[in-house]
Amino acid sequence: MDTEPLRQRLIRAARTSPLDDRVPAAFERGIIARLLHRRAADPVSLWAASLWRAVMPAASVMLLTGLGVLLLGEPQTEEIVIPSDTVLLADLDPPEPTP
Secondary structure, eight states, X not given: OOOHHHHHHHXXXXXXXXXXXXXXXXXXXXXXXXXXXXXXXXXXXXXHHXXXXXXXXXXXXXXXXXXXXXHHOOOXXXXXXXXXXHHHHTTTSOXXXXX
């Protein structure tokens, strides 16, 4: 369907219609009243609202991660034991010369 002739007729009709300079009654007063009753943005309220919006996504990620670890994680079969004196004194030993 060719819409160009319809578009041209609508544009022609819009250009030939007279402009209406009237403004709805009390339009300015309504806008001013809305602006005056509007509260200023409180940074603490904005921060709190953002945190509350993030609760559900964070909780779902936490639950999915926990379930993944419980269901898909492999149990550790060997216990890793490192002598404590080796760990504590490892930095104090002088480096061995390389030949």
